[in-house]
Amino acid sequence: MKLKTFQRGIHPAYHKELSNNSAVERAAIPKTVVIPLRQHIGAPCEPLVKRSDIVEEGQKIGDVQSFVTAPVHSSVAGKVKSVDMLPFPGGGKVQAVVIETAEDYVPKDWEAEGPIVDVDALTPEEIRYTVRSAGIIGMGGAAFPTSVKISPPKGAVVDTLLINGCECEPYLSSDHRQMVENADKLVLGIKALMQAVGAKNPLIGIEDNKMDAVKAVREAAKRLLPELKIVELETKYPQGAEKMLIKAALDRTVPIGKLPFEVGVVVNNVGTAVSIYEALAFKKPLIERIVTVSGNGIKTPKNLMVRIGTTFEALIEECGGLKTDHKEMVVINGGPMMGITQPRLDVPAVKGTSGITCLTADTVKPADYFGCIRCASCVDACPMRLMPLKLGDMGRLSITEEFNNFNGMSCMECGCCSFVCPSKRPLVQWIRLAKIKLRDEERAKHA
Ligand code: SF4
Numbered sequence: 245m246k247l248k249t250f251q252r253g254i255h256p257a258y259h260k261e262l263s264n265n266s267a268v269e270r271a272a273i274p275k276t277v278v279i280p281l282r283q284h285i286g287a288p289c290e291p292l293v294k295r296s297d298i299v300e301e302g303q304k305i306g307d308v309q310s311f312v313t314a315p316v317h318s319s320v321a322g323k324v325k326s327v328d329m330l331p332f333p334g335g336g337k338v339q340a341v342v343i344e345t346a347e348d349y350v351p352k353d354w355e356a357e358g359p360i361v362d363v364d365a366l367t368p369e370e371i372r373y374t375v376r377s378a379g380i381i382g383m384g385g386a387a388f389p390t391s392v393k394i395s396p397p398k399g400a401v402v403d404t405l406l407i408n409g410c411e412c413e414p415y416l417s418s419d420h421r422q423m424v425e426n427a428d429k430l431v432l433g434i435k436a437l438m439q440a441v442g443a444k445n446p447l448i449g450i451e452d453n454k455m456d457a458v459k460a461v462r463e464a465a466k467r468l469l470p471e472l473k474i475v476e477l478e479t480k481y482p483q484g485a486e487k488m489l490i491k492a493a494l495d496r497t498v499p500i501g502k503l504p505f506e507v508g509v510v511v512n513n514v515g516t517a518v519s520i521y522e523a524l525a526f527k528k529p530l531i532e533r534i535v536t537v538s539g540n541g542i543k544t545p546k547n548l549m550v551r552i553g554t555t556f557e558a559l560i561e562e563c564g565g566l567k568t569d570h571k572e573m574v575v576i577n578g579g580p581m582m583g584i585t586q587p588r589l590d591v592p593a594v595k596g597t598s599g600i601t602c603l604t605a606d607t608v609k610p611a612d613y614f615g616c617i618r619c620a621s622c623v624d625a626c627p628m629r630l631m632p633l634k635l636g637d638m639g640r641l642s643i644t645e646e647f648n649n650f651n652g653m654s655c656m657e658c659g660c661c662s663f664v665c666p667s668k669r670p671l672v673q674w675i676r677l678a679k680i681k682l683r684d685e686e687r688a689k690h691a
């Protein structure tokens with residue numbers, strides 16, 4: 245049977261076998277956590293604590309009056325050491341709260357008493373309020389505040405809730421393990437999301453390299469949500485991108501510049517759905533997540549349950565360390581296709597950190613690039629139906645107006661074009677430059 249998928253895209257080597265059968269282990273509680281006040285798209289939080297304050301596990305330590313934002317919470321109990329500008333794994337520096345874990349700290353068991361709230365009885369407003377209060381954001385990497393995502397604009401009709409179980413980035417397996425190990429919570433989270441957005445048609449898209457996840461979710465759905473449809477998809481990158489998943493699973497096309505609401509869909513990631521259930525049923529804020537630490541440069545690849553704010557360094561140590569010195573390695577926040585290379589390892593794992601990929605330098609050695617031979621391979625691979633060869637040149641030459649006319653801003657930086665280019669042209673890097681320049685020009689116009 246031919247499985248559903250979207251058009252174009254690529255089939256990179258996935259290397260999932262390094263970690264996808266490793267059950268999630270709890271990482272050690274760090275002596276210090278570094279909790280950035282901006283881990284999401286939208287307004288950064290303002291600190292609610294100061295140096296020397298004593299904080300509890302789960303206490304809100306940052307928030308701001310804004311619709312597009314998400315508060316942050318302490319992931320341990322301890323004492324605030326500082327509030328400072330510190331390196332962020334997404335690049336640059338952001339304000340962060342550094343907390344020293346108390347010596348007598350015993351982690352709280354949020355689920356000890358079982359569900360303390362009847363989730364089925366909650367109204368959409370109550371669900372959105374709790375999701376915001378718990379600081380939940382898209383955990384597949386997009387980091388968009390979930391309370392906003394589940395607030396359909398006035399007049400929008402959402403008929404379908406689509407859950408993203410693709411995890412198409414090479415090496416990563418945190419969503420895979422989430423589906424295998426937490427299928428009941430996932431399905432209950434889906435049920436709550438349906439209540440929130442009023443969708444009658446729940447679907448989950450899972451790629452066919454995760455058949456144990458398909459089985460686990462199917463069994464949980466049979467008991468808890470029989471109407472949940474499980475759509476097996478052909479394994480292909482970048483199927484986890486929202487627009488690609490909607491096309492693959494539902495054959496609906498989200499117009500350029502529009503959101504999934506436009507075609508009656510709300511998309512959420514599997515990890516997000518689990519966190520939503522934990523927030524609603526156990527009043528647990530988003531203070532921990534599963535992080536895959538993998539790649540040919542790490543001694544023992546693992547899936548770890550990690551307190552937000554634990555440094556990459558500590559998590560790498562937890563996996564036996566790097567095979568060689570960091571200088572001879574590439575350590576990436578996320579996967580190799582869309583992740584960000586880290587020059588230092590004292591950065592914290594944040595809510596959007598699905599993985600840390602450690603690759604030996606020879607695997608990712610930057611190659612010399614050559615002239616374009618007009619083979620159109622990049623055009624054939626681009627899932628957004630763009631002209632990467634032209635956009636790349638426009639970025640390289642800073643021709644921003646034309647870049648905009650060619651819909652360059654709708655490039656999702658998936659890297660498919662660079663991946664297939666026989667001349668090794670760094671197309672996505674050039675496109676990123678053009679996007680940064682265009683945004684700067686826009687800002688200057690409105691300054
Ligand atoms: S142009 Fe953008 S969307 Fe298209 S393949 Fe390249 S990176 Fe992906």
Ligand code: SF4
Binds near residue numbers: 618633
């Ligand atoms: S894949 Fe590379 S060589 Fe081929 S058309 Fe695109 S940019 Fe040119």
